[in-house]
Amino acid sequence: MMNRDELLKIISVLDFYALDLQLYLNTHPTDRDAIQKYNNVVKRAKELREEYERTYGMLTPQNISDSPWRWIENPWPWQYKFNFDLEGDECNVDL
Amino acid sequence: MNEDMTVAKPLATCIPQEQSLHNVQLAHAYVPFQKLCNTFRPLDGFRKGTIFPELYDVYGWERKGREDDCDDE
Numbered sequence: 001m002m003n004r005d006e007l008l009k010i011i012s013v014l015d016f017y018a019l020d021l022q023l024y025l026n027t028h029p030t031d032r033d034a035i036q037k038y039n040n041v042v043k044r045a046k047e048l049r050e051e052y053e054r055t056y057g058m059l060t061p062q063n064i065s066d067s068p069w070r071w072i073e074n075p076w077p078w079q080y081k082f083n084f085d086l087e088g089d090e091c092n093v094d095l
Numbered sequence: 096m097n098e099d100m101t102v103a104k105p106l107a108t109c110i111p112q113e114q115s116l117h118n119v120q121l122a123h124a125y126v127p128f129q130k131l132c133n134t135f136r137p138l139d140g141f142r143k144g145t146i147f148p149e150l151y152d153v154y155g156w157e158r159k160g161r162e163d164d165c166d167d168e
C-alpha cells in the first residue's frame with residue numbers, strides 16, 4: 001500500500017502524462033497509438049485516484065461523499081507539507 | 096504488464112523529414128508535423144516538462160546546465 005505522498009506523486013505524474021497526450025491528440029485525433037497510450041494512463045490514474053480518496057479523502061469535491069463531508073479537511077495543495085519532492089525513481093512507471 | 100512495450104525508436108527517426116517543399120512562400124513558417132514516436136517514462140516527463148523526447152531540450156538547456164546563463168552565447 002503506497003503512502004499518501006507516493007500516491008499523490010504518481011497521480012500527479014500520470015495526470016501530467018495524460019495532459020501532454022491530450023495536447024497531442026488535439027492535433028492528431030486519429031492517432032490510434034496515442035489514444036491507446038492515453039487510455040492506459042487515464043485508467044491507471046483513475047484507479048490510483050480512487051485508492052487515494054478511499055484512504056485520504058477527496059482530491060476533488062466532485063465525488064460521492066460519505067459522512068462527514070471531508071472536503072473541508074486539511075491539508076491543502078498550497079500547504080508546503082502537502083507537497084512531495086521529485087527525488088527517487090520509485091514512481092517512474094512503464095505504461 | 097505494459098501492453099505497448101515497444102522498443103524505443105532512434106530519436107533521429109522521430110522527426111519526419113520533409114522531402115521537398117514546393118512554391119515556398121516568404122514570411123511563412125514551415126514546421127514538420129509531429130508523429131508520435133517515443134515518450135519519456137511518466138516521472139521523467141514530469142521532471143522535464145514534456146513526455147515527448149523530440150520536443151525536449153530544444154533550446155539545449157541541459158547542455159548549458161540548469162541556470163539561465165545567457166552570457167556564454
